[in-house]
Structures are given as structure tokens and as C-alpha cells.
Amino acid sequence: MQEITRRQALAGGVSAATALSLAGWQGRAAAGDDETSVTITVMGTSDLHGNCLNWDYFKNAEYDDSAHNDIGLAKISSIVQQIRADRGGHRTLLFDSGDTIQGTPLATYYGKIKPITETGEFHPMAKAMNAVNYDAVTLGNHEFNYGLPLLRKWIHQMHAPALAANAVGWTGDTPAYDPYVIKRMRVKNHGEPILVGVLGLTNPGIAIWDKGNVEGKLRFLDLVETAKKWVPVLKAKGCHVVVVTAHAGDDGFSSYGDALPVENASALVAEQVPDIDAILFGHSHKDVPQRFVTNKATGEQVLLAEPSYWGRRLSVMDFTLERAGGTWAVTAKSAISINSNTVAEDPAIVALIKPQHDTTVAYVNQVVAKSATELSAAESAWKDTPILDYIQKVQTETVKAALAGTQYAALPILSIAAPFSRTAVFPAGDVSIRDIAGLYIYDNTLMASLITGAQVKAYLEYSAKYFVQTAPGAPVDTAKLTNAGGTPDYNYDQLAGVSYDIDVSRPVGSRIVNLTLAGAPVADDRQFVIAVNNYRQSGGGGFPHITAAPIVYNRQVEIRQALIDFATAAGTIDAATFAEVNWKLVREGVPVFG
Incomplete structure (x- = not known):
């Protein structure tokens, strides 16, 4: 019954309340498990592209399309808060896989017209993401569109660490940004915390697409080789779960040919790098609720998910861990994609962003x-x-x-x-x-x-x-x-x-x-x-x-x-x-x- 209703939820065939209830089912069930088993949840967004609210600045109206999708962080926030309430905040994490600060007139206004580097104002995406309480974000290629000073300012404003292990200095291989973060999840009735390691990978195409902003300053290394370097570090630090957040699609295609490392390398990372449990990926703007890729070295199944774009979907990945040999081990994993048109906007996010939203609306309607x-x-x-x-x-x-x-x-x-x-x-x-x-x-x-x-x-x-x-x-x-x-x-x-x-x-x-x-x-x-x-x-x-x-x-x-x-x-x-x-x-x- 659970699998049928999940498919219904993905197809939009159930109500908002039912869809969210189903999304929370596994976490609530796990709460009653004994001390040898627990389920944690990783939620994810990607390619938000400056969409805080469910608003179309080009049409000066609430966003709508032929499929009646909704967009924006205010919608995502409502889903996230419900899942945290259903499953317990201590059992959940929230990540993003990049392309955050470019894409709407709202983002353009605070990146170009009245840039936060000149005004000192908080970027609306930093303000909203801080309010939603992200645990980590990965840099996408569009983060570099406004130059490194503005990117540094946005990262400084963010409460969550900004990850990009394969973005290194012009000389040497030292990461220019945090390569990873380790989250300690203290689960009730369990003494040893569950350690979740999160490795961030950005897109090598930045070297071409934003050459004017990064040449002589940053290089962007191969995703597979970078993951091979850093995943063992996370395992050595005792991580029970390893998640990669990658701003790269999963089809192996590169729009720039062989000039740089593979652009859409997420499935290649899953195939070629052992000890990864899941990859939350982005960049290709697809809705991939759940995909499994077999690692060629271990035969293990790596879970992949992509949450569409602009906040249309939230990826929800569940990991069941059991105690064995004195440590935690992942024994099951699955993912679903929740449509943001099933909820109302979080009024707290709407109120928080309204002054900047109103400023942008007034600007674009001149x-x-x-x-x-x-x-x-x-x-x-x-x-x-x-x-x-x-x-x-x-x-x-x-x-x-x-x-x-x-x-x-x-x-x-x-x-x-x-x-x-x-x-x-x-x-x-x-x-x-x-x-x-x-x-x-x-x-x-x-x-x-x-x-x-x-x-x-x-x-x-x-x-x-x-x-x-x-x-x-x-x-x-x-x-x-x-x-x-x-x-x-x-x-x-x-x-x-x-x-x-x-x-x-x-x-x-x-x-x-x-x-x-x-x-x-x-x-x-x-x-x-x-x-x-x-x-x-x-x-x-x-x-x-x-x-x-x-x-x-x-x-x-x-x-x-x-x-x-x-x-x-x-x-x-x-x-x-x-x-x-x-x-x-x-x-x-x-x-x-x-």
C-alpha cells in the first residue's frame, strides 16, 4: 500500500495533507523502533534561481504554468516544516545543490542593480534560506555570475556552509570553499550520534561560462576524481552516511565537449566512487524522484534524486540505519519527490521577503x-x-x-x-x-x-x-x-x-x-x-x-x-x-x- 500511495503522491493524485502524511510515514514508524534501528531523512532542493516567492516578475502575477506548478522557497518551507514536525527535527537534514542567487529580477536587483556588496543589505536568498534553516548548500555555476566579491558576501551572510570541493585555487589543489561538512544527528534513545558527511561538488563549466570572473583565480576539477579524494576522508572521520550534493546532471553529457571534465557527472560519481550512499544532484532541471545506480567497485546501490527547479519539488530521502558491530550501517534507502503545489506558502517567509519583493516589483514595473x-x-x-x-x-x-x-x-x-x-x-x-x-x-x-x-x-x-x-x-x-x-x-x-x-x-x-x-x-x-x-x-x-x-x-x-x-x-x-x-x-x- 505504501508504494501505491507514494506513486499517487508523485503524480499529484492525492491531497496536500495526504501527500505530506505519506512523506512522514516512514519517520513516524521509525520512532517506535528499538535501539538497534533508526530512520533519518535528508531533504533537498536545487536550482532555486532566486525564487523566494510563488511569483512571476515578468507577468506581474502569481506564478502558474500549464502543469500548474508552483515555485519558491516559501512553498518549500511549508513542506520542510511539516516533515520536520512529522519526523522530528533531530531526524532531518536539509541541503541544496546550487544555482541559488541568479535567475529572477529579485536576484538581479540585489546582484546587479543594488548589489549587496555596495549596500550591505542581506541578499533575499540568504535571508530566506537562513529562515528555512538549511544545513548546507553547494555552489552552482550561476553563483559565480556576479563575480567573486558578491559570492563571498552571500556566503558570509549564509548560516549554512557553502560547499564546493572541486573549486580550487589557481595554483595547487586546495579547495577555495568548504569541501564538506559533517552533521551529528543525536537520535533519542541512542547514545552514539549518527554522523552524516556531506560532500559538495560544483560544475567544471564555470571555467568557461564565467571565465571573466574566475580566470587566474579558480580552477574546477573533475567531479569523480574529487569525490575519490574526499569520500575516504569522510569515512575516516567516522561518517555513517555519505551524501554528495552535486551541481551536475546525471546523463554524462557535456555542453562544452571534451574541453573540461564532464559537466553532468553525477551518475559517473555514483558508479566510480565507493562508499557514497546518495547523491542529491541538480543543474539539469529535471524531476528525478528516485534513481539507483550500481557502484562498479562494490556492487552497492547509490540513491540519486533531483528536485526539479525553482522550488517546484522537494526531494525527500530516507535512510534506515541499524546497529551492528558497535556502529551504525545503512540497511535501506528510498526517495520521493513532493510537489510544492500541494501546500500554501509559509507566511513567515512571505513576510520576511516582502520588502525586497515589493522593491523589485516596483523596479521592474517602471x-x-x-x-x-x-x-x-x-x-x-x-x-x-x-x-x-x-x-x-x-x-x-x-x-x-x-x-x-x-x-x-x-x-x-x-x-x-x-x-x-x-x-x-x-x-x-x-x-x-x-x-x-x-x-x-x-x-x-x-x-x-x-x-x-x-x-x-x-x-x-x-x-x-x-x-x-x-x-x-x-x-x-x-x-x-x-x-x-x-x-x-x-x-x-x-x-x-x-x-x-x-x-x-x-x-x-x-x-x-x-x-x-x-x-x-x-x-x-x-x-x-x-x-x-x-x-x-x-x-x-x-x-x-x-x-x-x-x-x-x-x-x-x-x-x-x-x-x-x-x-x-x-x-x-x-x-x-x-x-x-x-x-x-x-x-x-x-x-x-x-
């Missing part, structure tokens, strides 16, 4: 310009749309102004932009900061590099793998046309400054046709300046040539702020002044969309 017509990103993944042309216009003009009077001033300027959000809209009439932030949702900065015509062609061919190959005359379903091979929208770059067609009837690598500049074919040796974001230039997405291309512009201008400043200065957004259809999808020369 009107900065008027749009002549409504501009929507709904079709931006398969059509050249004016709203993405606005990004291209601002990036091109910013780079053009910066290069005036330099040796590069006469070169044609290209610009890349990707459809970050299909729901972004500039309404006809008043356009606010939140409208613009909803279009450009990342904290990227603007750069520009030198690139040749041949490299432009290769870049576009790589980008065009985003489309599913579709034969001439075959029906076209836009729901199935994009994201081929799992390529996300943010890795489909569109290029302004040249004209080209993408023939989706052709195989990957031979799709770009009619690549021209001012009506003439682009020569392989023609030189261009290309405006790109720092994520792309540093290797994010694995696009060819761009990381090695000579950089001619890098003033650390945040692209989103440049869009806001451009709109504010002009006072109007008129598509007639910047919209240009310079690319389209075709099949054997016939446009796919008329």
Missing part, C-alpha cells in the same frame, strides 16, 4: 518606453521576428559606437540573438523594465570578436542543427520542428547583418544557403565583427570558432541593461526603424512559412 505596435516572441524560434531584431539592433549599435575611430570601424558588424523566451511580449503602448527583462532573461554581458566569412558559415551551420530535418512537401508542425537532439532554444543563434536561408530538408551541416552581404555572396576570407554575449564567447553551447576569435570589444556592458537604456533614451520602440527579415526557413528554395 515604464521606460512606448511601443508603436505589439511585438511578440511567440514565433521567434522559427521566424525572423521584430522583437529579436530589437536585441540585434541594440547590440549592433552599441558595438558600432564603441569601435568608432578604431581600426575595426569599417568592418561590417554582425550580431547574434537567441529566442530565450517564447512568451516575451512588448505590448503596444507602455513598455516596462519587466517586459524587456522578460525578453532577455539572462545576466549576459556584451562582447565582440573578429570572424571570417567561412567561420560565419560554420557558426550558422552549427546553429541550424536546432531544426528537425523535414522533407519537401511534408506537413510542418511547429511543435515538432525545433529543438532537434534536445537543443534548447537558447542555443539557437540567429544572425543579423547578413542574409541567409536555412534549408531544413537538408541534413545537418549543409543547411545554410544564399549567405549574402548586401546581395553579394559572403567570401570565405571576408572579415566581420560579431557581437556576442559572454556565455557564447566563452564556449557556452559549443559553437565553433567563437572562443578562439580575437576579442575587439568587452566593456562588461550587461545586455539586458543596454536594452533598457536604449529604450529609455529613445522613448519609443518602433519596429519600422529596426525590423528586417534577413533569414528564413526553406525547403529546396521554397519558404516554409510563405
